[in-house]
Amino acid sequence: MEIKNKNIQLQDLGTKDYKDTWDYQEELFDAIIQIKRKNRNDNLSIETPNHFLFVEHPHVYTLGKSGDLNNLLLDEKQLVDKGITFHKINRGGDITYHGFGQIVGYPILDLDNFFNDIGKYMRSLEETIIRVLAEYGIKGERSKGETGVWLDVGTPFARKICALGVRSSRWVTMHGFALNANTNLGYFDHIIPCGIRGKAVTSMEVELGSTLNIEEVKSKILKHFTDVFEVNFVNDQVNI
Template sequence: MNKKVKYIDWGLTDYKEAWDKQEAIFNETVALKTKNRTENTALETPNYLIFNEHPHVYTLGKSGKPENLLLNEQGLKDKEATYYKINRGGDITYHGPGQIVGYPILDLDNFFTDIHLYLRTLEEAIILTLADYGIESGRYEGFTGVWLDADNDKARKICAMGVRCSRWVTMHGFAFNVNTNLDYFKNIVPCGIDDKDVTSMQRELGYVLNMEEVKQKLKGHIANLFQMSII
């Protein structure tokens, strides 16, 4: 099993460009696994952990409802935002500057073949990163992602998740609100949940976070939890 993971920071990247790049890496890995199976080879499959930010964009997952986008075409233009229907799980969410969007493209045969454990492990990395800054967070039963005050009526989401997995190769991932402009969430029903709030580290702490510092802490927790070697 190859536990080496190549870390890449794409910086601020157009969503469609990032999606296309993800798909290319994903398809190459799946093709390599298919070759190993059909030709009885044992070629090593690569793993990637990609962080980036996106210009304002709304994305709708396979199980999402289009009506959860509360803007028409002109409204999107006014907000300087784009909109895509994509091939991950989950409903609608927002990506924008100040948000760490993580794309682990992993061959889970190199780690563990359990998609639920995969999601819980990503959530745990976010929870530990928040704890580094004194923010207590956790899970909300029945929902994916990371929440604050999930046990009471002040529940608010700080990290959304939506993944695709085929032949145990993953793509898409998580959207972690660090210094995110939360006003953009007012234009959707986030993740299809209409009675819960959305928050960010900046809102909770009252100051602008150093994005690079948060990325490094998060990358470290992901590496430790998955027992991977970042290269």
């Protein structure tokens, strides 16, 4: 009988450099892949783990594997002057910004434990954030053909509040979502966010007119992620 592990090991990394966190994601990702290879090659049934990382990154722009570098509007010197790092990475999507006051979540899941459908996975991440926003009286929506969570879709005031971008191999995921809670939106002025022209970016702080309690928002994310994905979170706080 196939083993389905519905437990997710939760780690909150606090504020951490993007590249260091990316490397750590890769370690966890590769470890799951290796277990799956061993199971297939040796006809074993070793349980694969699932992970969820919360993190806040210092100022950084990341460009997805199919992204257009022209969507970065700063040169190398300007990046240095503004204290912003840049990485071209292996997720889907185009360019985005990570920084202080933003809640970044990286689910590193073996989807064989849940469902084998990347589209459903992306919609489930969006649904989690939509439910969180609803608790604050913010109506989050999906925008056809545009990944992420948006407000006022179909109007001239459409704006993105949460970006999504993932990588998947052998049904194992990495990267994830970035929810603008108390984010300084000025940093989005130096890019064409997600490669989409003519649409704005917003934050929960801007929409509500008050600063959010980040830990409270994280707890709501975990609550709704648990319901949407039908999982159990296990605290696994370690230093890396």
